[in-house]
Amino acid sequence: MKKFLSAALISILLLSGTVYAGNISEKEKATIQKAIAGMIGVDATRVESSGAKKVFAATIYLVDLFREGADGSRFGMGKFILAQIGATFVEPEGTQTNKTMPMLKSIIKNDFRLNSQKDAESLQDALDSIYKISSLSDQNAKAIIQKGNEWIFVRGTFFKKKKGFIFKVNKGVITEIQYSLGIEM
Numbered sequence: 001m002k003k004f005l006s007a008a009l010i011s012i013l014l015l016s017g018t019v020y021a022g023n024i025s026e027k028e029k030a031t032i033q034k035a036i037a038g039m040i041g042v043d044a045t046r047v048e049s050s051g052a053k054k055v056f057a058a059t060i061y062l063v064d065l066f067r068e069g070a071d072g073s074r075f076g077m078g079k080f081i082l083a084q085i086g087a088t089f090v091e092p093e094g095t096q097t098n099k100t101m102p103m104l105k106s107i108i109k110n111d112f113r114l115n116s117q118k119d120a121e122s123l124q125d126a127l128d129s130i131y132k133i134s135s136l137s138d139q140n141a142k143a144i145i146q147k148g149n150e151w152i153f154v155r156g157t158f159f160k161k162k163k164g165f166i167f168k169v170n171k172g173v174i175t176e177i178q179y180s181l182g183i184e185m
Contacts, residue, residue, distance in 0.1 A: 040077070041066045051125025058083035058090075058107040060130055081130050083107045093179070095131055095155070101165075101177040113172035114151055120144045124153055127165065131155065145185075152183060 024032075047060040061084070065077040081092050085107065092104040113119060124144055133139050138156025145152040155164040162183040168176040 039067055041068055041074070044082070047129045049125055049129040051122045051127075052129045054122045055109060055112050055126035056083070056107050057109040058085045060084075060107070062130065092130070095163075095179050098180050098182070099178065101179055105174060105177045108174060112174070114167055114169050114174055115172040117144070119172075120146070120151055120153075123151075123167070127153060127155075154183065158182065 043064040043066070044061045047056075047062060052060055061082045062079070063082050064079050067075045067077055069075065080094075083090050083092055083103075090103050090106065092107060093099060093101045112123075114123060121144070124142075133142060133155055135156065141154055141156045141162065143152075143154040145154065149169055151167040151169065153165040153167070154162045157163060158181040161181065162185060163181045164179070164183055166178045166180055166183065167174055168178075
Protein backbone atom coordinates (compact mmCIF):
# COMPACT_ATOMS: atom_id res chain seq x y z
CA MET A 1 0.00 0.00 0.00
CA LYS A 2 2.82 2.43 0.89
CA LYS A 3 4.55 1.72 -2.44
CA PHE A 4 1.32 2.40 -4.31
CA LEU A 5 0.74 5.71 -2.46
CA SER A 6 4.34 6.79 -3.09
CA ALA A 7 4.07 5.94 -6.79
CA ALA A 8 0.69 7.69 -7.07
CA LEU A 9 2.01 10.81 -5.29
CA ILE A 10 5.08 10.96 -7.54
CA SER A 11 2.87 10.55 -10.64
CA ILE A 12 0.55 13.35 -9.51
CA LEU A 13 3.47 15.67 -8.80
CA LEU A 14 5.07 14.93 -12.15
CA LEU A 15 1.79 15.46 -14.02
CA SER A 16 1.07 18.68 -12.10
CA GLY A 17 4.52 20.02 -12.94
CA THR A 18 4.02 19.21 -16.59
CA VAL A 19 0.64 20.96 -16.72
CA TYR A 20 1.87 24.10 -14.93
CA ALA A 21 5.16 24.26 -16.81
CA GLY A 22 3.42 24.30 -20.18
CA ASN A 23 0.36 26.44 -19.55
CA ILE A 24 1.71 29.91 -20.41
CA SER A 25 3.10 31.32 -23.61
CA GLU A 26 6.56 32.74 -24.16
CA LYS A 27 4.98 36.19 -24.37
CA GLU A 28 3.33 35.69 -20.96
CA LYS A 29 6.65 34.51 -19.50
CA ALA A 30 8.36 37.63 -20.85
CA THR A 31 5.64 39.85 -19.37
CA ILE A 32 5.97 38.17 -15.98
CA GLN A 33 9.78 38.47 -16.08
CA LYS A 34 9.45 42.19 -16.84
CA ALA A 35 7.01 42.67 -13.93
CA ILE A 36 9.29 40.79 -11.54
CA ALA A 37 12.36 42.73 -12.70
CA GLY A 38 10.62 45.91 -11.55
CA MET A 39 10.17 44.44 -8.06
CA ILE A 40 13.77 43.31 -7.58
CA GLY A 41 16.42 45.60 -6.12
CA VAL A 42 20.18 45.30 -5.99
CA ASP A 43 22.66 46.64 -3.47
CA ALA A 44 26.32 46.20 -4.39
CA THR A 45 29.59 47.05 -2.68
CA ARG A 46 32.93 47.13 -4.50
CA VAL A 47 35.67 45.18 -2.70
CA GLU A 48 38.70 47.41 -2.17
CA SER A 49 40.98 45.63 0.31
CA SER A 50 44.73 45.79 -0.30
CA GLY A 51 44.85 41.99 -0.66
CA ALA A 52 42.06 42.02 -3.25
CA LYS A 53 43.89 44.69 -5.25
CA LYS A 54 47.12 42.66 -5.15
CA VAL A 55 45.54 39.27 -5.94
CA PHE A 56 42.51 39.78 -8.19
CA ALA A 57 42.55 40.84 -11.85
CA ALA A 58 38.85 41.62 -11.61
CA THR A 59 36.76 44.27 -9.94
CA ILE A 60 34.84 42.36 -7.27
CA TYR A 61 31.36 43.26 -6.06
CA LEU A 62 29.44 41.84 -3.11
CA VAL A 63 25.82 41.84 -4.29
CA ASP A 64 22.59 41.66 -2.27
CA LEU A 65 19.33 41.00 -4.11
CA PHE A 66 16.06 42.00 -2.48
CA ARG A 67 12.39 42.28 -3.29
CA GLU A 68 10.55 45.44 -2.41
CA GLY A 69 7.04 44.98 -1.13
CA ALA A 70 4.20 47.32 -2.05
CA ASP A 71 4.45 48.79 1.46
CA GLY A 72 8.16 49.60 1.03
CA SER A 73 9.37 46.61 3.04
CA ARG A 74 12.41 44.70 1.80
CA PHE A 75 12.80 40.93 1.63
CA GLY A 76 16.30 39.52 1.16
CA MET A 77 16.61 37.17 -1.80
CA GLY A 78 20.25 36.23 -1.63
CA LYS A 79 23.83 37.36 -1.62
CA PHE A 80 26.53 36.53 -4.11
CA ILE A 81 29.92 37.57 -5.45
CA LEU A 82 30.21 39.12 -8.89
CA ALA A 83 33.56 39.70 -10.61
CA GLN A 84 34.06 41.99 -13.60
CA ILE A 85 36.95 41.67 -16.02
CA GLY A 86 36.48 44.23 -18.78
CA ALA A 87 32.89 43.91 -19.96
CA THR A 88 32.59 40.30 -18.77
CA PHE A 89 30.98 39.32 -15.46
CA VAL A 90 31.55 35.99 -13.74
CA GLU A 91 30.31 34.58 -10.47
CA PRO A 92 33.03 32.89 -8.41
CA GLU A 93 31.93 29.66 -6.78
CA GLY A 94 30.36 29.56 -3.34
CA THR A 95 31.71 27.62 -0.38
CA GLN A 96 28.76 25.41 0.54
CA THR A 97 30.27 22.10 -0.60
CA ASN A 98 33.45 20.36 -1.76
CA LYS A 99 34.42 21.56 -5.22
CA THR A 100 37.09 22.70 -7.62
CA MET A 101 36.90 26.47 -8.15
CA PRO A 102 37.87 27.40 -11.73
CA MET A 103 35.94 30.70 -11.69
CA LEU A 104 37.81 31.88 -8.60
CA LYS A 105 41.08 30.86 -10.26
CA SER A 106 40.11 32.78 -13.41
CA ILE A 107 39.93 36.12 -11.56
CA ILE A 108 43.37 35.85 -9.94
CA LYS A 109 46.07 37.95 -11.61
CA ASN A 110 48.26 35.94 -13.96
CA ASP A 111 51.40 37.37 -12.33
CA PHE A 112 50.34 36.68 -8.72
CA ARG A 113 52.65 34.12 -7.11
CA LEU A 114 52.05 32.13 -3.95
CA ASN A 115 55.61 31.50 -2.76
CA SER A 116 55.83 32.92 0.74
CA GLN A 117 53.94 33.56 3.94
CA LYS A 118 53.63 37.21 2.89
CA ASP A 119 51.99 36.14 -0.41
CA ALA A 120 49.69 33.83 1.56
CA GLU A 121 48.69 36.67 3.89
CA SER A 122 47.79 38.86 0.88
CA LEU A 123 45.71 36.00 -0.50
CA GLN A 124 44.09 35.46 2.91
CA ASP A 125 43.13 39.16 2.97
CA ALA A 126 41.66 38.83 -0.54
CA LEU A 127 39.68 35.73 0.50
CA ASP A 128 38.47 37.50 3.65
CA SER A 129 37.16 40.38 1.55
CA ILE A 130 34.85 38.19 -0.56
CA TYR A 131 34.28 35.02 1.49
CA LYS A 132 33.36 36.49 4.86
CA ILE A 133 33.85 34.39 7.98
CA SER A 134 30.71 34.97 10.02
CA SER A 135 31.14 33.03 13.25
CA LEU A 136 33.63 33.57 16.04
CA SER A 137 34.42 29.84 16.20
CA ASP A 138 35.28 29.82 12.48
CA GLN A 139 37.33 33.00 12.91
CA ASN A 140 39.27 31.30 15.73
CA ALA A 141 39.98 28.26 13.52
CA LYS A 142 41.36 30.39 10.66
CA ALA A 143 44.91 29.43 9.67
CA ILE A 144 47.36 29.26 6.78
CA ILE A 145 49.26 25.98 6.34
CA GLN A 146 51.77 25.03 3.65
CA LYS A 147 52.16 21.33 2.83
CA GLY A 148 54.45 20.65 -0.14
CA ASN A 149 52.88 22.18 -3.23
CA GLU A 150 49.65 23.06 -1.40
CA TRP A 151 48.69 26.13 0.56
CA ILE A 152 45.71 25.49 2.83
CA PHE A 153 43.58 28.39 4.03
CA VAL A 154 41.49 27.07 6.91
CA ARG A 155 38.25 29.06 7.15
CA GLY A 156 36.60 27.26 10.08
CA THR A 157 35.19 23.89 11.02
CA PHE A 158 32.40 21.70 9.70
CA PHE A 159 31.30 18.81 11.95
CA LYS A 160 34.65 18.97 13.80
CA LYS A 161 36.67 18.87 10.55
CA LYS A 162 38.60 21.80 9.11
CA LYS A 163 37.06 23.53 6.09
CA GLY A 164 38.66 25.91 3.66
CA PHE A 165 40.55 26.54 0.44
CA ILE A 166 43.36 24.39 -0.93
CA PHE A 167 45.57 26.16 -3.46
CA LYS A 168 47.80 23.87 -5.49
CA VAL A 169 50.91 25.59 -6.85
CA ASN A 170 53.80 24.87 -9.18
CA LYS A 171 56.74 27.22 -8.58
CA GLY A 172 54.32 29.73 -7.05
CA VAL A 173 51.86 29.61 -9.96
CA ILE A 174 48.38 28.62 -8.81
CA THR A 175 47.37 25.55 -10.81
CA GLU A 176 44.12 24.63 -9.03
CA ILE A 177 41.85 25.85 -6.26
CA GLN A 178 39.61 23.53 -4.29
CA TYR A 179 37.20 24.13 -1.44
CA SER A 180 36.84 21.35 1.09
CA LEU A 181 34.54 20.79 4.04
CA GLY A 182 36.85 18.07 5.37
CA ILE A 183 40.50 19.04 4.99
CA GLU A 184 42.94 16.25 5.86
CA MET A 185 45.61 17.73 8.12
